[in-house]
Amino acid sequence: MAQAEEHRTQETLAVRRADGESRSLAASLPRLMLEARRIANNVTHGLHGRRRAGAGENFWQYRRFVSGEPAQNVDWRRSARDDHLYVRELEWEAAHTVWLWPDRSLSMAFASKSARDSKLERGLIVAFALADLLVAGGERVGIPGLMNPTSSNNVIDKMAQAILHDTATRSSLPPSFVPSSRAEIVVLSDFWSPVGEIRQMLAGLSASGAHGTLVQIVDPAEESFPYAGRVEFVEPEGGGAITAGRAEKWASDYIALVAAHRDAIRAETSKLDWLFSTHTTSRSAAELLLFLHAGMTTAKDAGGKAGRGA
Incomplete structure (x- = not known):
């Protein structure tokens, strides 16, 4: 119980920080990028326009x-x-819906000394900034099971308030729902969930024909395993703890397991023509935001980009 309360406090602080950071980040990016995406899509669809559900x-x-x-x-x-x-x-005929899911589970609070942000903060910053840019371009943005799609100019405030007042259990993966066939979905998570759960999530979200992007946000320490000597590793979501007598001997096996886990996720997303990428919190949040914009612009023929780090 104490751990859950501590996490909620961390989440509140992360939301408030992400609010300010995302506004600054979104304002620093060229708005012409979103307009270019709109023009490109209009050309692609030709005279048929972009039939979407909405007003x-x-x-x-x-x-x-x-x-x-x-x-x-x-x-x-x-x-x-x-x-x-x-x-x-x-x-x-214009706007469509983009569903954003920033993972807020306990494991996302982790941050090593070499990280710019915690995984939680980075996911929220990018989600808020992306929502702001999309709404500025006339799109609608929602959070599955938490916030209905909106095109409000104060979308960041709405997202922040929805998250701060959420009393549900913090889940790593989005809840089961049926998006419209033309919706786009962006899931920002560390994706340490079992591949079977990720496969089930993908099957549900893609069943209607929706397209999406999975971004694995990881801490630099989760990439390189920079540990040595006697170290106790604690799983933050109820998985218990394990102690390594000489942690450096685990490094090669750990890195191989991470690579295999990612390959399995990539295989699942490739089957559906979804995108999968990784992002380390030692890198720039703007870099990830630019990647997501580009991926959403060329989603239908960007299979070669799947798996590229951002």
């Missing part, structure tokens, strides 16, 4: 009801014909 008059599609949405969104007539709840979406 409009014409029916677009039914989609599954997402936990946390207002009950008045439910189309009860359509839902009566099935065992699930459905929402009636209207057509929007």
Whole structure:
């Protein structure tokens, strides 16, 4: 119980810091990049435009009801014909939805001396900054199970408040939900979850045809394993502790296991034409933000970029 409370305090401080850092980061990037992405997509879609669900008059599609949405969104007539709840979406010719998931689980609070930020802070900074840029370009941004998609100019404030008032258990991976077929999803996590859980998450999120990017945010110490001598390693999410008599002897096996874990994730994302990348917190947050922008711009034909570090 004490550990959970301590983590919530760390999270509150991280959210407040990320709020300021993300505004500065977002303001420093050329807004023309987002406009270039919009123009490129419009050319690609040609005269058909970018049919999206949103504010409009014409029916677009039914989609599954997402936990946390207002009950008045439910189309009860359509839902009566099935065992699930459905929402009636209207057509929007410009904006679409980008779902962002910054992992806020206990393991994300880790930060070694060589890191610029904790993994938690870095994930929040980038998520907030990306949301700000997307909304400035007319897109809608939401957090699965926590915040409905919005195009509000104060999206950072809305995200921060939603996170600060969240009383649910901090999960590493996003909750199960059904995004629209044209939605984009960005998951920022350390992805130390078992590959089976990651595979299950991907299967659920991609079932409707949505495209996404997984970014593994890691601390420099998690990359290089710079430990020597007698060291006790504590798993922050209930996995217990283990003591190494001579930790340096574990380094090669550890690095091999990390590589194998990443290869397994990359194999799963490649099957779905999703992107997978790694980012170390000793590097610039702006570098990751630029990578995500580029990945979202060329998502359909960027298979060669999958797995490139950012």
